Amino acid sequence: MRELDQSVIREFERIVGANHALQEPDLTASYTTDWTGRFEGQSPVVLRPADTAQVAELVKVAAAAEISIVPQGGNTGLVGGSVPLNQEIIISTLRLNQCEPIDVLAQQVTVGAGVTLAALQSHASQRELDMGVDLAARDSCTVGGMIATNAGGINVVRYGAMRDQILGVEAVLSDGSIISHLEGLEKDNTGYSLPGLLAGSEGTLGIITKARLRLHPRLEERCSAMIAFNNVDDAVAATAQLRRTLPSLHAVEVIFAEAMHLVSQHIGSSIPVGHDAHAWVIVEVAASIDPTEELAKAIDGLGSLPVEVAVGMDTGTRANLWQYREKITEAISTQGTPHKLDVTIGASRLAEFVNRVPQVISEVDRSATALMFGHLGDGNVHVNILGPAGAEPDEGVDEAVLLYVAKLGGSISAEHGIGSAKREFLHLNRSSSELAAFRAIKKALDPNGILNPNVLLPPESP
Ligand SMILES: Cc1cc2nc3c(=O)[nH]c(=O)nc-3n(C[C@H](O)[C@H](O)[C@H](O)COP(=O)(O)OP(=O)(O)OC[C@H]3O[C@@H](n4cnc5c(N)ncnc54)[C@H](O)[C@@H]3O)c2cc1C
Numbered sequence: 201m202r203e204l205d206q207s208v209i210r211e212f213e214r215i216v217g218a219n220h221a222l223q224e225p226d227l228t229a230s231y232t233t234d235w236t237g238r239f240e241g242q243s244p245v246v247l248r249p250a251d252t253a254q255v256a257e258l259v260k261v262a263a264a265a266e267i268s269i270v271p272q273g274g275n276t277g278l279v280g281g282s283v284p285l286n287q288e289i290i291i292s293t294l295r296l297n298q299c300e301p302i303d304v305l306a307q308q309v310t311v312g313a314g315v316t317l318a319a320l321q322s323h324a325s326q327r328e329l330d331m332g333v334d335l336a337a338r339d340s341c342t343v344g345g346m347i348a349t350n351a352g353g354i355n356v357v358r359y360g361a362m363r364d365q366i367l368g369v370e371a372v373l374s375d376g377s378i379i380s381h382l383e384g385l386e387k388d389n390t391g392y393s394l395p396g397l398l399a400g401s402e403g404t405l406g407i408i409t410k411a412r413l414r415l416h417p418r419l420e421e422r423c424s425a426m427i428a429f430n431n432v433d434d435a436v437a438a439t440a441q442l443r444r445t446l447p448s449l450h451a452v453e454v455i456f457a458e459a460m461h462l463v464s465q466h467i468g469s470s471i472p473v474g475h476d477a478h479a480w481v482i483v484e485v486a487a488s489i490d491p492t493e494e495l496a497k498a499i500d501g502l503g504s505l506p507v508e509v510a511v512g513m514d515t516g517t518r519a520n521l522w523q524y525r526e527k528i529t530e531a532i533s534t535q536g537t538p539h540k541l542d543v544t545i546g547a548s549r550l551a552e553f554v555n556r557v558p559q560v561i562s563e564v565d566r567s568a569t570a571l572m573f574g575h576l577g578d579g580n581v582h583v584n585i586l587g588p589a590g591a592e593p594d595e596g597v598d599e600a601v602l603l604y605v606a607k608l609g610g611s612i613s614a615e616h617g618i619g620s621a622k623r624e625f626l627h628l629n630r631s632s633s634e635l636a637a638f639r640a641i642k643k644a645l646d647p648n649g650i651l652n653p654n655v656l657l658p659p660e661s662p
Pocket residue numbers: 235270271272273274275276277278281282293313334335336337340341342343344345346347348349350351352353354402403404406407408409529530615616652655
């Protein structure tokens with residue numbers, strides 16, 4: 201990468217205005233450190249374009265000057281993919297925050313990449329519609345970031361991940377050209393699916409500037425339950441049964457013991473049910489007519505699997521149960537800087553994984569602690585590993601856990617992406633032919649490698 205000289209900065213300022221070309225370290229600091237605090241870089245300039253045309257102009261200037269770019273949305277990513285680790289410039293999408301009117305007939309909307317999930321949810325709710333993906337970072341994470349990471353969240357069990365919500369995208373490619381396909385046709389087999397390609401591309405193939413998204417009917421009638429289990433096998437068996445018997449199933453989340461004790465301490469409230477249990481599953485049902493009876497019947501059908509159950513029927517009691525799940529990431533951050541390993545394991549090996557992984561970790565670092573929780577409905581476990589007294593754990597724990605995941609046939613990244621944190625482990629899930637195909641795609645769309653060069657693909661050996 202070439203050094204950035206003042207004439208290039210002046211070009212950037214001409215495009216976005218000097219107020220939106222941030223250079224002072226105290227102004228750029230929140231853009232150069234990630235949400236976890238584990239990944240920190242430096243950037244000569246953070247650019248905040250107002251529209252797609254400005255993004256395209258910025259990219260043209262950067263490409264001509266051979267300057268690398270990190271596209272950034274809400275900077276809530278958890279794998280070190282959104283921060284400049286090698287002096288890249290940042291193009292922040294936060295000003296691409298326009299929501300177009302909802303297309304009620306099609307149940308779709310076109311929004312800017314910088315629209316936050318919470319703003320999108322609020323916009324959709326005005327027409328009694330909802331977004332299919334929801335996650336705890338909703339106030340800050342953006343549509344562009346969610347597409348680039350193929351975000352999952354709590355409703356994948358019902359609506360799928362972000363890739364399933366996208367009908368079209370507009371994006372700026374590495375030469376500054378704009379691709380745009382926002383008609384939102386449900387059936388449109390006219391060649392390669394560029395939205396599908398950009399979903400999960402982590403800013404390496406293009407900068408998403410707009411998206412056409414599918415919306416779903418807003419389901420106002422909701423009921424939640426927290427179900428405590430004595431062991432992980434029972435929680436997994438119960439989840440499979442709930443998926444079979446509950447048509448209104450909206451979310452199935454899990455918190456394992458160490459994480460539950462920490463979050464209950466963090467929010468200053470005792471564990472609602474089964475104090476000595478090993479796994480707590482939070483189930484939410486949602487429908488247009490009250491699904492409480494359906495949930496009660498399904499829980500009855502679990503027989504003796506649960507130890508204890510708490511049900512939340514009104515907004516207040518539901519929120520009380522959900523806070524144990526939603527505040528875990530924040531609770532863990534108060535303890536230090538964890539290594540976050542977000543993995544999926546098939547249902548048949550899930551209990552084995554959760555039971556054994558603390559030992560896998562302690563074989564590498566005896567002082568490390570594992571805190572686990574996740575989206576049980578889709579086999580997604582977040583393994584958060586903390587070292588002693590807030591220190592980071594031994595680097596070797598990541599490799600040990602990810603090797604174990606691969607051995608069980610799981611995925612080393614369920615929903616957060618590969619980022620810079622896991623790129624050296626991508627080969628555990630992807631064959632050399634797949635990696636060669638990835639590199640060919642990258643080369644075709646970004647021949648000079650200026651888009652997010654430190655993420656996803658492992659460095660090529662010289
Ligand atoms: C409390 C908390 C809870 C979370 N829960 C979940 C969860 O349940 N499920 C889940 O999947 N994730 C979760 N996350 C992770 C994170 O919120 C998601 O990965 C989210 O999609 C990132 O969006 P962002 O706008 O913050 O992207 P950033 O963090 O800004 O960027 C993430 C990646 O996307 C790229 N990118 C961003 N915008 C663009 C763009 N416009 N064009 C091209 N590339 C772009 C970046 O270069 C980077 O590689 C959570 C995070 C936190 C802090």
